[in-house]
Amino acid sequence: MVAGIRTRDLRKVYNSAPPVAAGTGGFSFGAPKAKGKQPRPEIVALDGISLDILPGEIFCLLGPNGAGKSTTVGVLTTRVRPTGGQAFIGEYDVWQNQVAVKRLIGVVAQRPNLDFSLTAREILTFHGAYFGLSSQERAKSAEALLERFKLTDRADQMVRGFSGGMMQRLSIARAMMHDPQVLFLDEPSAGLDPQTRLLLWEIVREYNQSGKTILLTTHNMEEADALCKRLAIIDHGRVIAHGTPQELKSAVPGGYLLRLRFGLHSPDFLIRLQALAGVREVRGNDSNGADVYADRGGSLVAEVAALASGAGVELCDVHISEPSLENLFLHHTGRSLRE
């Protein structure tokens, strides 16, 4: 059975800081209590996420840190209780059928969570045992995965001394150990060198070609562009755009983005910029900056410079972006993904 992923109006509100950022100390028999009569701060992590990820698809959640990507993965992998809405893996409601869902999924968390008391090989074989694989199957699969992820020479060493990249490779190998129908990769290439990233992409594509569904989160546009058939861009717990990378890129007015910085400009000057041939949209972002969406890039610079010179406005900086997902994110949020 090939399983897809579906969420309907998924909401998650934290009453305290989310666990990754948790740092409060002290004893806590029972639920933590609010001090005094002050209401607890509510942090809205997911604000109505609806997704339809088809069986056998590589789907990306693209967004900046804190957008809600990991919380979405947490809900879909039984680790975060949704405040509202529903999530399904295949035909199973994630919250109602946790054990059935856990059989279908493999998860690579954002932070390494390997079993430090075991060697690399034991991590894989015990994981296989949790999923009921026979000892022969475990040994065979572990050997193949160690080989595939180039970890054979360190297979029988404790993982405590592994580099970040090796731990990440082993985490991914472990998630694949029981051959799950749906693989979740939360920021899988964070901290990987370019060579290992390419190996990872190759392995992800290969795994997908065997008919598996993959949900990948990233804030790296190139990764989303290179790997995903479809993607959703999320910010502040909401889906702000979704579609194929091509569709999304063509949704940016004109496609090209010129980020301009002037000494000082006026609204009048922006209207004149808007009138240049090929310019689709002009947004002033403060008193000396403007984002110009246009259907051409470099050839527009000379005209902008001439216009500025004629108007007595000093042009300080020009940055040209070709059609990209970054431009789309900027167009929707006014912020860069890298910020």
Place this chain on the structure above:
Amino acid sequence: MNWKAFLAMLARDAHVARRNFVALLFQTFLQPLMFVFIFGRVMVGSGYMPPSYKSLLLPGIMAICMVGTGIWAVAMPLIAEFQFTREIEDRLLAPMEISWLAIEKVVAGSLQALAAGLMVIPAAWLLLRPGVDLHVPHPLLFALVAILVALFSATGGLALGCSMQQTHIGLMFSLIVAPMIFFGCTYYPWSALEKFPVLQKAVLVNPLVYASEGLRATMIPQFRHLPLLAVVVGLVFFNALLLVTGLRNFHGKSVT
């Protein structure tokens, strides 16, 4: 219930315990056996303690070893795995209800506590002899009490391990474990507190009192001890309370 996953997790814990066996051995036995040597051998030999103290001490030392082992075996990995290393996440994602993972921890901790308890008897006996007057007239009752003590140590470890931050491990020992041992009738029988009636009643909230007195009742019944029924009721009550608290906190830690 997925027994394959449950047993695989037990096998994992056994594997890790086997790997750390020598360290575990020193950690569990060194301090109690030094105590046995000084108080049971040196002080009795030099006349500061009566000879009967040897027999009274041994069940208390067994209780300390079991409780220390169970709490350590369950609480310490849980504190680290939930907070710093997060390595428990792999087992939380195994196809099994997460409560069973907590129960697996309790079973593994209880087995380690039982092993520690059974190993300390001959070791302490060798250090103390001659003059240790052990009787186990009802082996089944002894086994029942030993199992209840082991379960108490592991459920206590679960409740503590799911309630503490990593930065408070030192505090856990100085604020909870050490007072529990000193007021747990481990180094003296409960009847010795007769001259301190308030203290004698107050220590009954300490589950280790039932553990030490239960082991005395089944190993050295010739000395005065708490009634066995009170011991069994006390241990069952505290085990249930700690298990329920531990499971609730385990869920709180596992799912946000």
